Amino acid sequence: MHEDSPEARWAERTEVALFAASLLFMATYATRVLATGLPPVWRDLCGLVLLALWLLFAADYVVRWRLSGQHWWRFVLTHVVTTVSVVLPLLRPLRMVPLYEVLQKKRGEPRLALYARVISYAGLSTLLLGFAGSLAVYQQERGAPGATMRTFGDAVWWACSTLSTVGYGDITPVTPLGRTIAAGMMAGGLALLGAVTGSFSSWLLQTFTREGDEKPPGR
Structure with missing residues (x-):
């Protein structure tokens, strides 16, 4: 665009x-x-x-x-x-990146570095996805027969374990729509974790390479 x-x-x-x-x-x-x-x-x-x-x-x-x-x-x-x-x-709210760019353009300020933008966006997206997923799953699981997710706190705990790819298994969705939402959160968690890990690793590699190039040659 x-x-x-x-x-x-x-x-x-x-x-x-x-x-x-x-x-x-x-x-x-x-x-x-x-x-x-x-x-x-x-x-x-x-x-x-x-x-x-x-x-x-x-x-x-x-x-x-x-x-x-x-x-x-x-x-x-x-x-x-x-x-x-x-x-x-x-x-x-995932459109926070276009919003940030619009505000920076209006103020005439420079954009953040790519690595900082990716890590910030992924971190905020994780919080948003966790909160939204907790609400959506809790709405489906609340009162369902055989549900282990009885409170919103249970939903938040489940979202944290799901997005972090730990998956303790102590709380699991039992409704079809709840499991569909869970599958989407698993995929989102893997993607966000990969984005943060890849960006941070690339930033470290670039930093160490630059420091190595700036080091004076040995005698």
Whole structure:
């Protein structure tokens, strides 16, 4: 996406507002899941807010696609994070990287180094994926026959062990949708762990190589 393209200008105008909307979506969803004693009218209101925000994200997706001038399949392939954030709105805050670049551009500040961006993005993505996955799985497992995940604390513990690829097995999803979410979190955990490990290893290798080149030749 070129910086002077219509899509880039649209993103620059809307990215901050949409990021705030994504945080509101997550807060509303968390309230709907965790506040078990919420009156029906407030639960219905939360549902309406979630639907309105999802429609907002979908409308933004359509506008970006139209402004890009690409065929829909090519747009999907070149905007994976945007597509995922529409299908799974809880992951919409993953667009923190475009938001960061928009803010840096407005301020005229230099971007962080690639390694710092990858590690920061992967770390924040892990926290987001863990929290969103805990909410989604807890909503499915709560009250299910034979469920071992009885509290939200159990869900958070399960998410930590899953994303870290440890997998103690003391708490496991029993519902079909819960297991589907678990499979996605396993794949996400492996990808994020690999990204952090690879970036950190590459940074160490580059640092040691540079220090070796700067060392004066031995006598």
